[in-house]
Amino acid sequence: MDEKRNRDVWVFAEQRNGELHDVSLELLGKARDLADKTGSKVIAVLIGYHVRKLAQTLVNHGADVVFVADDTRLENYRLLPYTHVFESLIKEHGPDVVLIGATAMGVELAPRVAARIRTGLSAHCIDLKLDENGNLLQVVPGWGGGVVATIACPDHRPQMSTVMPGAMKALPEEEREGRIEEMYVDLPDSNMGPEILGIERVVAGEQPLEKAEVVVAGGWGVGSEENWSLLEELARLLGGAVGATRPPVDEGWAREGQMVGQSGKTIRPTLYIGVGISGVMHHVVGMDQSKNIISINSNPDADIFEASDVIVAEDFMKILPPLIRELKSRVKSWRSINISEEK
Amino acid sequence: MNRIIVCVKPVPDPKHWDKVSMDPETKTLKREGIPNIMNPLDKHALEAALALRESHGGEVVLLSMAPPFAKTTIREGLAMGADRAVLLSDRVFAGSDSLATAEILAAGCRWIGGFDIVLCGNLSIDGSTAQICSQLAEMLDLPNVMHVTGMEESGEDNLIITQKIENGYVKLFSGFPVVLSVRKEVNKPRYIPFTGILAAESKEITMLSNKDLCVDPERIGLKGSPTKMAGLEVRKFERKKEKLEGTVDDIVEKLVERIYQCGVIEC
CATH class of the missing domain: 3.40.50.620 (HUPs)
Incomplete structure (x- = not known):
């Protein structure tokens, strides 16, 4: 060398x-x-x-x-x-x-x-x-x-x-x-490209996805904004954040900043729970370094199961409400929750 | 507005991506037998160009570096409304990485000449490097802006550009010429009208090789590409794949247990 x-x-x-x-x-x-x-x-x-x-x-x-x-x-x-x-x-x-x-x-x-x-x-x-x-x-x-x-x-x-x-x-x-x-900064006088007219910041109040220890992520299979709130509730209970694939973002259930995958964020939480996610590679590439992966999808052949530790081949609407009830009654304490509720 | 160049790339239809393989000699991806579509974001770039032409006049020229089969994809862009197209096609271009591709596209832009704006999609769905906008602009010695979600003409010779960044937007004021790459939110590409398909048949596709462009052979193709493919593999997963079965109550009970085992809650 x-x-x-x-x-x-x-x-x-x-x-x-x-x-x-x-x-x-x-x-x-x-x-x-x-x-x-x-x-x-x-x-x-x-x-x-x-x-x-x-x-x-x-x-x-x-x-x-x-x-x-x-x-x-x-x-x-x-x-x-x-x-x-x-x-x-x-x-x-x-x-x-x-x-x-x-x-x-x-x-x-x-x-x-x-x-x-x-x-x-x-x-x-x-x-x-x-x-x-x-x-x-x-x-x-x-x-x-x-x-x-x-x-x-x-x-x-x-x-x-x-x-x-x-x-x-x-x-x-x-x-x-x-x-x-x-360092000495020496900028030429030549054209330095577009001028900035203004910068608009959209402030996100919730816990950043990539820092959350638990991420509950939803896909197209979640079906509606109303169902989406179940994911938010589960995430809150576990002191985590909510992630999404592309369709929920397009539908307006989730925001762009919540997208996990190739055109979104790469996450590696301790626990990832995927709900109604089919498991296209675009998404999987952003979450497959998670320590534990639980997937809930009614389709027994969903691709996401190949990348999962725990598989629940059931309709999430049957599973999430009793799971949330059960967690509420059994969890004595959970990690300090750092989510500012949107008013 | 003078002329707008729109860079378009034929990409393998994602529905057939399971047929992708690698050429063991060149270590490049083999795309034979996989139908091509126009890279989705390039349609948004083209739509933006057509909208500017409708309000400010000018000519919209498609530019592509691809094998001759790309004519099908280019016809689609002509049917959408582009005026003409230039296809850069030569064996010596094969194996070009983004730097070499930018070099070739820049030569194509110079060959076309007289442009105010070069528009691209922010990234392609196959390679996804998202490097062409900045590298093409560098080769042309022009400013560039990526992640464009909006643009409007301001006076005769300027654009006000909206650029998406994390948690917000930047408004930029730019003169011409400029190279821009767009995000999906910038517009909704129009449907191709039947009359457009007919009109596209008579529109001109100029085929150019490196004999026309005269790019330094040391700067193109595999030889001119600093990045080399050192390996390629299909992703495999090693997960436990434990299936929870039984009644809903059984499943929920086991789920709570598994969540507890992860150490994220205390029961």
């Missing part, structure tokens, strides 16, 4: 409004694991304005070094200025691996940066490993998740990946030592 080659693993520390995206902390966990195997450094790249205060959090989650590009022109994410800053840093320091969350920002920024550098980029990774030569093997779902492809980038550096939120585990936050380096 070439000893001189820089083996640093970089993580794009995504922030909006001074808040770090959870996926960045998850990526630091994975980066730490990769870097420890090759004896190299984990470097977080933090771009924004007044974001220095976030650097220590990144160190506490596994970064050895944090590069901070702090500039008023970088306050809100804009594709072209961010691409410029990110690309300049990569060209100057030559990392081996660059990991970026597969978020709205990440999936727009990463391909632009990769194209400018002319390197490979794998998309929506669910796993990352090293081969015997220290090359990064990037596991991606394809064809709706029915197949899993392993992507390598043998002849170009850095090896870049966008990674599904929830697919990696963050290290617990603890006091760690790290170096925080301020």
